Structure formats: structure tokens, C-alpha cells
Amino acid sequence: MRGCAFGIIFAVISAVMVVPALAGDTAGAADKSIVTASDVVDKDTLKSFVTRAKNYIEAANTPSELFTVLRELRTDETWRKGSIYLFIIQRPTETGGEIVIFNASDRDAEGASMHVLDIDGTDVGHEFEKKVYEGDGFIEYRWDNPSVSGDELNEPGKVPGTSRKLSYAVDLTLIGHPEDLMLGAGFYLDPPPASKKGCAIAATGSGNPSQNSIFNLFLMVSALFIAVSWKSRPEKK
Numbered sequence: 001m002r003g004c005a006f007g008i009i010f011a012v013i014s015a016v017m018v019v020p021a022l023a024g025d026t027a028g029a030a031d032k033s034i035v036t037a038s039d040v041v042d043k044d045t046l047k048s049f050v051t052r053a054k055n056y057i058e059a060a061n062t063p064s065e066l067f068t069v070l071r072e073l074r075t076d077e078t079w080r081k082g083s084i085y086l087f088i089i090q091r092p093t094e095t096g097g098e099i100v101i102f103n104a105s106d107r108d109a110e111g112a113s114m115h116v117l118d119i120d121g122t123d124v125g126h127e128f129e130k131k132v133y134e135g136d137g138f139i140e141y142r143w144d145n146p147s148v149s150g151d152e153l154n155e156p157g158k159v160p161g162t163s164r165k166l167s168y169a170v171d172l173t174l175i176g177h178p179e180d181l182m183l184g185a186g187f188y189l190d191p192p193p194a195s196k197k198g199c200a201i202a203a204t205g206s207g208n209p210s211q212n213s214i215f216n217l218f219l220m221v222s223a224l225f226i227a228v229s230w231k232s233r234p235e236k237k
Contacts, residue, residue: 037081040187043138046168050137050185053079053086054170057183063176073104080104083146084187088172089114091129091180098125101181118142118159128169132182137168145188164189 035048053073060066073079073086080086087109088102103109114125118141127139144152144161151161167186174181 036078037084037185038077040084040185043166043168046166046185046187047137049084050086050168050170050183053185054172054183058173060175066175070102073102084185086183086185088174089125089128089169089182089184091132091171091182093179098129098182101177116157116159119153119162124159128167128182128184132169132171137170137184138166139169140164140166140189143186143188145190147188 035045035052037049040046040049057066057069057073060069085103085105087100087104090099090101092098098114100109100112100114114128116124118124120142122141124139124141124143127141131137131139141164142159142162143165144159145163145165148161148163151163153159153161165186165188167184169182169184172181172183
């Protein structure tokens with residue numbers, strides 16, 4: 001009887017010890033399942049990636065924190081890998097349409113209008129606004145794939161390329177910016193051929209120079225946290 005009782009007590013103690021251990025393993029597995037840029041391969045992973053980025057960006061409570069986050073979006077492989085990167089578009093206002101205010105892959109795209117047509121006649125900026133407003137967020141359109149040679153376009157008012165791309169966008173609240181915004185990312189639907197470009201940076205839409213004043217407003221509002229970053233830089237002689 002004593003041996004049986006001891007066995008029961010031992011089994012109970014073992015179970016008590018094993019349950020927390022299993023819970024720890026489960027938590028670890030959950031952490032590993034967090035979607036990063038390199039994990040984006042389909043609609044589900046794309047949506048999870050953009051949603052995670054939205055939560056991360058909106059958690060910034062001060063301009064300096066936001067500046068740090070935006071810098072990470074450009075440089076950290078968690079948020080940018082190959083042709084997967086994040087962008088922020090200003091939604092329509094009385095002074096302008098959909099304007100790119102942040103592009104983690106190409107700074108030259110910032111200030112450009114997203115009111116551009118692809119070869120299928122899709123107004124990319126309008127579709128982003130429409131889908132986000134409806135709560136869906138997915139949009140398929142044509143764009144320049146940095147891994148594909150020969151898909152480039154260079155026509156005013158048109159997208160920069162012909163490769164098929166699927167993006168997902170959500171509304172975004174950015175501290176220090178008064179306008180409504182959209183955050184998005186996307187991946188190319190067709191695998192690139194063997195011939196590749198030398199440059200791995202995604203091309204941008206053709207911008208309207210007159211829209212730069214809107215982007216300058218963003219820079220003015222953001223001057224505080226930009227100044228903070230410059231304080232840490234050595235003074236030029």
C-alpha cells in the first residue's frame with residue numbers, strides 16, 4: 001500500500017512539473033510563429049505581417065520612438081527582406097490624393113502620388129483607399145519587380161512595371177501626423193525568371209513633383225524626432 005501511495009504521489013508531482021514545462025514550450029513555439037518579412041508567401045502570412053507591423057508602429061508613444069521604429073522598418077530584416085517591405089500612404093485629403101509618405105525600400109518614392117494606372121487600367125491608389133475603407137485590404141495590381149528584367153515602364157501617370165503583385169493594407173494612426181494613413185506591404189505573384197536585375201531595391205511609382213509639398217508637411221511635423229537623431233551624430237568640421 002505504501003508503495004502504491006508513493007507511486008501516486010510521484011505521478012502527481014511529475015504531472016505538476018510537466019504541465020508548466022509544456023506551457024513554456026507552447027509559448028516558445030508561439031514566439032517562433034511570429035511572421036517576419038521572410039515568412040510572407042501568401043495572403044495569410046501577408047496579412048499577419050502587416051497587422052503585426054501596424055501594432056508595432058502604433059505602439060510608439062513619442063516622436064523619438066516613432067523615428068526609431070521607422071528606421072528599423074528600413075534596416076531590420078524582421079520588417080524588410082528582398083522584395084518584401086512596408087510602405088505608408090496618406091489617404092485622400094482636400095489638398096491631395098494618396099501620397100506615399102514612407103517607403104522602407106526606396107526613399108525616392110516618398111512624396112510620389114499613388115494615383116497611377118497599371119496596364120489593366122487599375123488606379124492603384126484608388127483601389128488601396130477603397131479596399132481599406134471596405135475593411136478587406138487586399139489589392140492585386142501591376143508593379144515593377146526588382147528581380148525581373150524587362151517589366152519596367154516609364155510613362156507619366158502609369159505604374160513603374162507590369163509584374164503582378166498582391167498587397168494588403170490597413171488604416172494606420174501615426175503619432176505626429178494629422179492625416180489618415182494606410183500601412184501596407186505586398187509580394188509578387190509570379191516567380192522571377194532566371195535572369196535577374198543587379199539591383200534588389202524595388203522601383204517606385206512615377207511621382208508628381210507638385211505633391212512634394214504634402215510630404216514636406218510630414219517632414220515639418222516630424223522635425224522633432226529627426227532633430228533628436230542628429231544630436232547623436234558627430235559635428236562636421
